[in-house]
Amino acid sequence: MQRQKVTLKDVGREAGVTIGTVSAIVRGSRDRIFYSDETRDRVLAVVAKLGYRVNPAARSLREGKTRTIGVMLDDITLPFLASLICAVGKALEPHGYSILLCNMDAAGAARESLLQTFARGHIDAFMLAGALTRLTDEDILAVQQRGHRVVLLERPAPSPVIASVGVDNQAGGHLAAAKLLARGCRRLVMLGGPAGNAMSQLRIAGALATCRAAGLPAAALTVLESGGWTTALGYESMHRHLAAGHRPDAVFACNDQLAIGAMWALTAHQLAIPDAVAVIGFDDSPMAAFAHPPLTTVRQPVAAMGAAAAELLIAPATADHAGQRHFPPELIERQTT
Amino acid sequence: MQRQKVTLKDVGREAGVTIGTVSAIVRGSRDRIFYSDETRDRVLAVVAKLGYRVNPAARSLREGKTRTIGVMLDDITLPFLASLICAVGKALEPHGYSILLCNMDAAGAARESLLQTFARGHIDAFMLAGALTRLTDEDILAVQQRGHRVVLLERPAPSPVIASVGVDNQAGGHLAAAKLLARGCRRLVMLGGPAGNAMSQLRIAGALATCRAAGLPAAALTVLESGGWTTALGYESMHRHLAAGHRPDAVFACNDQLAIGAMWALTAHQLAIPDAVAVIGFDDSPMAAFAHPPLTTVRQPVAAMGAAAAELLIAPATADHAGQRHFPPELIERQTT
């Protein structure tokens, strides 16, 4: 931006009032009480006529906050994370907040970049989305202790002091397994994401518990780690499993991409979906409905989660017990079960 | 951020100099010339000791620029756009610039949101990535005429005054078609993206021209519009085509997702890749190498393009002839040809 074209002073001069008056009226605070309708209307008219916009740098400098949320993620390519970011952005917008993107790839060593971005002071609060394995729990706690608000998405909070929002992953696993069992499936494959991923592990744990409770023998249950979240890896893992001669009658994948990749492999092996093998994904990302056949999946309530995250992000600093919001997942039945 | 902990004044006091001195030394300008090594070292030591960081709001207010680039896109889920954004971010970082995300979905009517984001003054320049169909060429020109820098990615510039960066799409189409022809393919399917998408049309036009030049009859060439850029749509279009009884011996898809979807359909129809049907994608997005089999594709030089975009974004305002950078694509041969 080049130097501001229209400032409070301009508006004030044109309307015949001082900048303090304009400032107060523009923000809408106090106006009803302290200013005459006459003045208010006149000022607002000039604001509209001149096209005045507040200068955020000046406001930030004065208020000591930037109305900007820093979002860090290690892979913006993951559809679920991307839609979560969008949801957060949507919830943030009415409050005048924007999203500053910080891609981990771009930013050298994790710790450095996290602290440096904070140091830049550009940011009021931080949203960490995804596993962000290059960031230790200690790093996160350290940032929080420096007095910065931190909200975690798709990563378990390392301590009750750290705010987080997510679904109840175990419940999601339960939902999927219960449906598969009800359908009569008895040889289940659990398709996990990156090695050691917490979300993945919880979802699988939930499904496993449900299967055991239903009396399925351990031999009927196999857990596959695909090493990532992509369609390609889902295909690979499933293909390898099938090529080794295994014949499951159901697959529960820890996200929709993996599920769709698995479906690809099943189809390639002439296994009909859902007749020979039923498939359930996780997330209900946009592509789930357009898969072929449309994918049954465990939905995460993205909009609600985004709104909750936004709320935590901009809430006034309430001492030490951060909000930990867990949303209930929902089974969306389509045509793969 | 809460009120700054360490300011120039603090450093100055501690080092026994004035803030002007500290400011100049910190920025590194003039220091060698105007300041004694002794003072400089002492100041820098204090800066390090106290952990001083410049306050960007104050700097913005003073300098009249924010060192922030606004990035608008209509779908951050598209892998190629996402990686382009990352590349731009990476190129921007050494210059101290950040990326402010503006998702079109979140932002109501396009024109409104574009202008309003500008109005917020938060931004030095704007990067428009993707087709952004809700934004007319007039909207873009209007913004540019208001004195704001605009750079287009994956959308043709509506006028020479607007900067843009992209690949030579026709050349890419040529590369793909030439490879397919050289392989002996004679019945080609061109799999396009969203209806009317300019990138898609250019790529297909390039391929078509090459085929015609090679003497292929029009009847051997079929163009399919899949209506989007996703794997699912690629599958759908290809599946429909095959189900209708057609038997091409090659597919050129306008991005890698479409190509992979098409491969899925081909596999489902028992058509071996590449023996029965060869496939070429576009972009060389990360998943191309992990497709099964690994996908031959036309690579866009993402890093170079990102760097070029960053350069245009932060270059000083050079009157009216904006840079239009077109990069040469490159054929990456893997195992689908």
Added chain:
DNA sequence: TTGTAAGCGTTATCAT
């Protein structure tokens, strides 16, 4: 009900 003025942390333009 409105005006006045003191900063917020920087940068840049003088002096010294």
Added chain:
DNA sequence: ATGATAACGCTTACAA
């Protein structure tokens, strides 16, 4: 080679 000081545009006590 360094020190003062005036902006930058805004918010917020406090005065009137």
